[in-house]
Amino acid sequence: MTPEQALQDIKALEDPQKAAEMAAYHKVERPYLGVSNPQLDALYKDWRKETDIAQRIEIAAYLWDSNIHEARIGAAKLLTQARIKPDQAVWDEICRWVPMFDAWAIADHACGAGARRLFLDDGRLDTVESWTQDENLWVRRAAMVITLPWTKSTHPKPEELAQRERILGWAAGYVNDPEWFIQKSVSWWLRSLSKHDPERVRQFMNDYGAGMKAFARKDATRLL
Template sequence: MTLDDALAALKSHVEEGRAEGMAAYHKQTREVLGIPNPALNDLTKSWRQTLTVEERVALADQLWQSDIFEARIAAAKLLTQARLRPDAAAWALIQSWVPDFDSWAIADHVCMAGQKRLVADPSRVDAVEGWTQSDHMWTRRAALVVTLPWTKQNNPKSDDLAIRDRVLGWAASYVEDHEWFIQKAVAWWLRDLSKHDPDRTRAFLDAHGEKMKAFARKEAGKHLT
């Protein structure tokens, strides 16, 4: 499938009058076509079923480079799959996109693809740790969003607990960063963790909660009794 074919398929799902509202909501300056998310899901699912992994990585790269809002989301969705073999090229491509993040919707879709690659090979968390030192706010935020699977295990193994504690260490280094999206990401990680590991969440809030923004501290403890 060529990029032109893919863009034509995307544009066939444009809903008239939708683009302006989406651009305003997502604060986009890049081109927004006006395609609803269910249509993107259906289209990328069909591509995943018909393209090889190599073809999907190549198409995802081209879609990303088009710099169209929905094309970048479609690029991420093309690579969002637990069983993706081989996946080294997909992981490398996902990492290459992180410095381009400039809005939450695109960033979160890419991080969902990244989550699958981290769960497939947890040693990749080593690379993610480097993101926490970036001058780019969206890259720092992505380090927490991409590691969200480690908030969700009910019966984590020792290696999972080590990653959980490692990411909590990153979050602790973020609490004095009062950028709204960073505070929100810390709260998101803790809120999800609290459903499965309330003790670690309480310990974090006891140690660092006073340094967090009030809204973030409240959201982080939302599910704690």
């Protein structure tokens, strides 16, 4: 399996009508092929059978650099894996993508891949923290999306609880950010956390909720 073959596999499924619909929906100027996520899932699972980690990184980098919507999502799916050792090259490739984020769908798939690498090596939170000051709103948003695993534990270990508090500090810094997608990333994080630690979310809302947009306050607390 070569990078070029992987891209041809995606292009072979092109559907011009669906591509036009996707372009209208996502509203970001780039090529669309009209290939669905289930179709991409079938492809990347086949690619994995034929490749090792180094080859997957090479394929993912090639697909990402094509700038094709489905290829970028395929790249992220290919690198979304729970156990990879060593995984520094995978993390480095995902971090290479981050400054190029410009839309939620691609960014969310990439953050899904990155979250697995991040949660297994919390020293990488230092890198993610630098994203919170980036001029690109999608990079700032990624800091919340990629850290969602820290919202999912009902009984976190002490070090995990400290990391959660660190990320909540970033969220507090976002409260006055006027960008809709930034506000949404904070409310998403809090809503996810509310399933496991509702009291901590109530505390956050008491401290910072007044500064949030009304829709974000509602979204953050709708499961409480």
